[in-house]
Amino acid sequence: MVPNPRPTYTVIAKTAGVSEATVSRVLNGDESVHPDRAKRVHEAVDKLGYRKNRVASALASGRSGLIAVVIDDDLSVFSDPFWGTVTSGVSRILSESGIHTVLMVSPVGSADGGVAHYLKSGEVDGAIFFVLHSDALVNNLKKTGLPMVIAGTPHSSLDIPFVDTDNFGGAYAATKHLINKGCHKIGIITGDIGTTAAKQRLDGYLQAFRETGRVPAKGLICEGDYSLESGMENTRKLLRDHPDVDGIFASNDLMAAGAVTVLQDMGKLVPDDIKIVGFDDALIAQTTRPALTTIRQDVVALGEAAGRLMISQLDGEDVQPFITTTELIIRGSA
Amino acid sequence: MVPNPRPTYTVIAKTAGVSEATVSRVLNGDESVHPDRAKRVHEAVDKLGYRKNRVASALASGRSGLIAVVIDDDLSVFSDPFWGTVTSGVSRILSESGIHTVLMVSPVGSADGGVAHYLKSGEVDGAIFFVLHSDALVNNLKKTGLPMVIAGTPHSSLDIPFVDTDNFGGAYAATKHLINKGCHKIGIITGDIGTTAAKQRLDGYLQAFRETGRVPAKGLICEGDYSLESGMENTRKLLRDHPDVDGIFASNDLMAAGAVTVLQDMGKLVPDDIKIVGFDDALIAQTTRPALTTIRQDVVALGEAAGRLMISQLDGEDVQPFITTTELIIRGSA
DNA sequence: AGAAGCCGTGAAAGCGGTTTCGCGGGTAGT
């Protein structure tokens, strides 16, 4: 059926008049081949439209040209545009180096299990983790020497490169903004406190708070879980416990949106009665009325950084954690 | 370093006392092996913790166990939670069959180019396409016999299996709902008319409209592009041209949300003055005030269907296009 | 009873690259 099956080294070698070994050297950038011969090989490659069989190459060399993006969770996480964006950033950077992205969406509870086996199987050259709920797997994998990058700050201080948003700084800026706007009693609705990001945002809030010389009253810190419902619920709770709250920092925009709707249903004016700052600068920040003042994070940069860190590791370079900066976006809510 | 390098067929064969060929047969489910021997092989596999090297397997068999998910666009599309959800649905179904998902986010303009080459290279066993802007690539690829699935109705009537939402039916139901609610002058804000989904939704609207015996006045049909801004802009235009509009069907929730905010900014009451219906039942449908009446599509099912269609093809079965049903979700906006 | 099929199995030839090893020739050291 296929008129012209893909050529192999045998053919290239023959038409270039060299050995297959030389073809391999040329195609892998071995400098030691005489320029003339290299040229002949390149000509043959062009002429025959040769493309290397990556599978064969992977088998022989042990390098697959594939890196895994592991999302430690279920469907819901990936439906979050945040991770979609990060992933495409990763994918784009990697593909520039001829590396493809294998997607694995699965709870990665234990250090064993399917994903772990796969990663250990040598079928991928590295792994990038999103939304790690536990460090068990990466800790275990570290021993295998598999290059890894973690998106988000790890729980324990692993010696594994990671990329993250400046959660602390962003939360600090958000809280500071509320203070500057004259808020005196500022509540926070945290994210899922099992995540390091949520903790860091809480810390940023606390830091800004402390600098005012006060300590956050009990009950001003509400533990949410990043969902719309938790934003609404915690806002109600906050106002019940502290009717005089005049500012709320929500750890993401979704909860901030929840806060806005609840407050409006209660007859409170945003931002006149209560000011609200969110985090993410998600799309929803623009559709609430008033639109949300929020902390923008550079999601694409985050993904690209993760990709670059991986590439660097594959190249055997030393890598440093990478923290992207945040930006305060002022809209109507504060 | 590694104390126990992964065992190979050689080892399994030896400890099971059979030939490597038999090991291969057992591990690939060849029925013709005597049960006793098969049992011995399985025992050896368990005992040694053997896991097949997929790369070697791929090279020898020509089947890589990888399928590509190709998103014909740039970052922005993937930040849409819609595609993230579809992708994870695909990924989950495929992984149940031991197949992994390779993600490719890239404009697939021509029938040539990097993606095309990769797909032709035999490195993947199949390809699933999202957001196809043109049928050129798939048409070209069809000749190679590569199993393909298209998410979304293709532009031309290709003989390639696809999965899609019942866009027509959903739009029809949405428009019908507006009519039933007593709307007389109903506008539509379409999606990017370069996509078949947008066209089908427009058709559904037109059909419902026609059944009333009227024809949509010129200017009631506004061409949007699924973005928040286009929703806002077209709403303004709609009201400028037809101040007496009393219903709007927006082809997605984002534009519907834009419509709601614009109308409110203009001092119009939703749903009292103007009723609005969206499409998708995205998260944003719940966060607008009033919440959006919309057409829910089963996005996860769509992804899973795409995955299943692919599996079926790999198994050599005949496959039929798959259309998921929609559901009218009534909330406050209409 | 002999020819013809079948069946389960192992030996071995790939799949298409990569990499080690060693050879011949040229350069350098003494």
Add this chain to the structure above:
DNA sequence: ACTACCCGCGAAACCGCTTTCACGGCTTCT
């Protein structure tokens, strides 16, 4: 001039699994 190296290059082994081929032993048909 002779030994010691270095360099570019080809032969061949090898990566780990799949698949063809053929063989010995049985059953079945004539």
